[in-house]
Amino acid sequence: MTKQARIIGAPTDYGANRRGVDMGPSAIRYAGLADQLEDAGVSCTDVGDVTAPPAETQDADKRVPEEGNAKFVEEIEAVSHELAEEVEATIAGGATPLVVGGDHSVAIGSLRGAAADADIGTVWFDAHADLNAPSTSPSGNVHGMPLAAALGHRDFAGVDWATAPRLNPENVVWVGLRSVDDQEAADVRDSAGTAFTMSDIDEHGIDEITERAMAIASDGVDGVHVSLDLDWLDPNEAPGVGTPVRGGVTYREAHRAMEIVAEHDREHDSLRSMEAVEVNPILDEHNETAHLATELAASALGKRILGRE
Numbered sequence: 001m002t003k004q005a006r007i008i009g010a011p012t013d014y015g016a017n018r019r020g021v022d023m024g025p026s027a028i029r030y031a032g033l034a035d036q037l038e039d040a041g042v043s044c045t046d047v048g049d050v051t052a053p054p055a056e057t058q059d060a061d062k063r064v065p066e067e068g069n070a071k072f073v074e075e076i077e078a079v080s081h082e083l084a085e086e087v088e089a090t091i092a093g094g095a096t097p098l099v100v101g102g103d104h105s106v107a108i109g110s111l112r113g114a115a116a117d118a119d120i121g122t123v124w125f126d127a128h129a130d131l132n133a134p135s136t137s138p139s140g141n142v143h144g145m146p147l148a149a150a151l152g153h154r155d156f157a158g159v160d161w162a163t164a165p166r167l168n169p170e171n172v173v174w175v176g177l178r179s180v181d182d183q184e185a186a187d188v189r190d191s192a193g194t195a196f197t198m199s200d201i202d203e204h205g206i207d208e209i210t211e212r213a214m215a216i217a218s219d220g221v222d223g224v225h226v227s228l229d230l231d232w233l234d235p236n237e238a239p240g241v242g243t244p245v246r247g248g249v250t251y252r253e254a255h256r257a258m259e260i261v262a263e264h265d266r267e268h269d270s271l272r273s274m275e276a277v278e279v280n281p282i283l284d285e286h287n288e289t290a291h292l293a294t295e296l297a298a299s300a301l302g303k304r305i306l307g308r309e
């Protein structure tokens with residue numbers, strides 16, 4: 001059966017400290033996302049963007065953390081609500097949501113939508129663990145917190161929009177970590193999830209690590225949300241991101257990992273939803289990071305060098 005994808009834009013930069021990532025969805029569309037997906041044999045529709053007024057038009061005070069050390073919480077709440085509904089409706093209609101960000105706080109909405117009607121796991125392809133909470137975050141930027149929110153960290157207690165109750169902590173897998181804050185590292189170690197760092201990729205290779213990640217994330221649940229933060233790649237390949245960290249995966253490793261996601265999905269019907277986030281066109285060079293995001297999404301959804309098998 002032909003895979004159906006629905007592109008959902010989430011043009012926010014509320015979760016990041018560098019403005020401009022809200023233009024990510026435009027840049028990714030301009031880079032030819034829909035065409036890439038059609039090439040992958042995926043039939044795709046673009047539903048446009050969720051509502052997200054630019055941060056510049058918001059009260060400047062909100063850029064400074066008030067209580068709880070998390071910036072723009074109300075704005076992120078509104079985006080998360082709307083996005084969760086889009087993602088949920090997309091899955092209910094039999095298609096695969098492809099959320100394009102936007103900073104990584106959009107994952108709060110994606111995860112909640114993907115977990116609305118099912119038990120899920122997630123594979124988090126990222127330099128960062130994004131497991132900070134308001135009380136532990138060194139920055140107050142919510143793009144460093146989506147996993148803590150989705151897993152129901154006590155700092156988010158009572159914040160109805162944040163938690164994805166059916167995201168199973170044992171099915172959370174990080175791939176490619178190389179920049180983790182001190183308290184966050186302790187929280188990753190104490191979590192029920194599995195963390196594969198860049199060192200693990202060096203030691204075992206991207207194939208083995210991605211295969212293990214998909215196996216763990218999908219074990220005993222209904223599907224996997226694949227979260228691709230473009231800063232997972234080395235900044236030489238993906239310069240257009242707000243929090244670049246040296247020593248990331250190469251272009252080929254990234255494609256290989258996404259191909260393994262697609263292979264796993266073909267065999268196990270495991271890919272429930274996906275997002276590509278943190279593309280910041282202001283920091284990019286000739287839109288190459290946006291273009292990379294389109295290529296990697298296409299690989300994850302089944303594109304092969306010599307066409308479909």
Ligand SMILES: NC(=[NH2+])NCCC[C@H](N)C(=O)O
Nearest residue numbers: 104128132139141143144243
């Ligand atoms: N999705 C991202 N790019 N996250 C970066 C987070 C950086 C840092 N750990 C923080 O919490 O502020």
Ligand SMILES: [Mn+2]
Nearest residue numbers: 127128229231
């Ligand atoms: Mn990151």
Ligand SMILES: [Mn+2]
Nearest residue numbers: 104126130229
């Ligand atoms: Mn991230």
